[in-house]
Amino acid sequence: MSSATDSSVIRGGAGGGAPAGATGGTGAAGPTARRTEERPRAAAERHRELGWPQYARGQFLLSWRVFWRNRRSTFIGFLLPVLLNLVVAAPLRDKEIGGVNAAAYSTVGFIGFALVTSFINLLNGVVARRDDLVLKRLRGTEVPATAIFAGQLGAAGAVVLLQVLLLGGLSVGWFGAPLPADPLLFVVTLVAGYLLFAVLAVALSGLTPSAEAAPMVATPVLLVCMFGSGVVAPLSSMPQWLQEPAHNLPLAPVVETLRTAWFGRPFGTESWSGGALARIDLLHGWQHATGSLLLVAAWTAGAAVLGRRLFRWEPRHG
Template identity: 75%
Template sequence: MTWTSYAKGQFGLSWKVFWRNRRSTFIGFLLPVLLNLVIAAPLRGRQIGGVNAAGYVAVGLLGLALVTSFINLLNGVVARREDLVLKRLRGTEVPPTAIFAGQLGAGGVVVLLQALVLGGVAVGWFGAPLPADPALLLLTLVGGYLLFAVLAIALSGVTPSSEVAPLVATPVLVLCMFGAGVFSPVASLPEWLRGPAHALPLAPVVESLRTAWFGRDFGAESWEGGPLPHLDLLHGWTSAGPSLLMIAAWLAAVVVLARRLLRWEPRRG
C-alpha cells in the first residue's frame, strides 16, 4: 500500500468517526461556534483597537478551534494506541508519517470548516471586514494547526488511556482559552500574568490571525486604548513576523517532544 492510498483511507475513516461521535463533534466543531454566539454577539456595539469587538473575539475563536481539534486528536491517537492499531501499523511498511497523515488531514478540514463558519458570522452578522491578508491568515492557521496536532501526538505518549485524555487536555484548553487573548486582550490580565500569557502556544497564533484579518498591529491593544494603526500587506507581515517565529519555535519543540514521547504500544504492554 502506498503512502498516498493509506493516508487517503485513514482520512476517510477519521472523517466518518469524527461526525458519528457526538462528543467529538460537539467539542471539535460546535464548541467554538456556540461560544462565538454566546460571547462575541453581545459585543457587536463595542470596539477594541479600532475594530469591531465581536469580530475581534470571533477571530480569536478561530485560534481556539485549533485547541479543540487538539483535544479530539489526542483522544484519537490514544484510542488507536490502546486498541493496538498503532502497534500493528508500526510492524508494517507504512511510513510513520502516513499513519498520522489521514487523521491530521481530517482534523484540518474540520478546522477549515470552522474558519468558514466563524468568519462568515463575523462578516455577515457582526459587520467585520473581509480578511485584509488571506495568505497570512491561511499560513497562520496551517502553522497553528500543525503545532497543536503534533502537540496532541506528543502528549499521547504521557496519556495512559483514553479515559485519562480529558484530564491531560483540559489544562491546555483552559490555559489557552483564558490566557492567550481569545476573548479579551492579554493586556487586560494582571501585569504579572502577561509575560507567561504571551508565551502560551496559542497567543502568537491569535495575535497573527487578528493582524491578518484586520490589517492592524495587534499585540498591545486594550479595551481602553485607541485605534491601532492600519498596516499595508508588507508591514502586516513585518508585524506578524515575531508571532510566526514563535509559532515555528513552538512547532519545532513539540516535534522533538513527539519523537521522544510517542508510544506505539499500550502502557500495559
C-alpha cells in the same frame, strides 16, 4: 475509535497484492506459470507507486467517519468554538476594541481557539487507537507511518477548515467585519498554528496513560489557551505580572497574528480603553507578524522533539 473499522482498513491496505492462492502449483509451466509469477510483482509495483496516497486517503476517510459518528468528538471538536463564540461575541456587537468591532475581534479569536479543540480531538484519537492496538497493527503492515498520521491530521484539518468558514462567515455576515486584509498571512498563520497543536497532541499522547485519562491532559491546555491567550479579551486586561508569560503561550501569537492578518492592524498591544490601532500595509503586517511566527515555529520544534522522545505505538501498560 472502532477497532473493527480500523482493522478493515489495515486489511485493505496491507493485503492489496496478488489474489490468495495464486501460487501456480507445483505442476504449473509455460505462459500460465509466468503470468502467475508476474501478478504479485505487478501488484507490489503498484503499491510502491500509489501506496502512500492510497494509505493516507484510507486513514483520512476512516478518521473523518469516526469523528462525525462520535457525538462527544463532534461537540468538542466542531460545535464548542462556534457555540462559545455565539455566547461571548453576540453581546459585544456594539463595542469596539483596537478600532474594530469587538464581536468580530472575538470571533477571530475563536478561530484560533478551534485549533485547541482540534488538539483535543487528535489527542483522544491517537490515544484511543494506541490503546486499541490499531497503531501497533498498522505499524506491522506496509502502511507508512507518515501516511497514518497524514490521514488523521488531514481529517482534523478539514474539520478546522469548516470551522474557519463558519466562524468567518459569522464575523463578516453578522458582525459586519471586513474580509481578511491579508489572506496569505491568515492562511500561513492558521496552518502554522494547526501544525503546532497537531504535533503537540501526538507528543502529549505519550504522557497520556489511557483514553479515559485524556481529558485530564487536554482540559488544562484548553483552559489555559482560552483564558490566557487573548481569545475572548485582550491580554492587557490581565494582571501585569501575567501578561508577558501569556504572550508566550503557544496560542497567543497565533491569535494575535490571525487578527493582524484579518483586520490589517498591529494587534498585540490593544486594550478595551485604548484608541484605535493604526492600519498597516501588507509588508508591515508581515514584519509585525515575524516575531509571532518565529515563536510558533519554536513551539512546534519543541513539541516535535518531545514527540520523538515520548510517542508510543503500543499502550503504556499491559
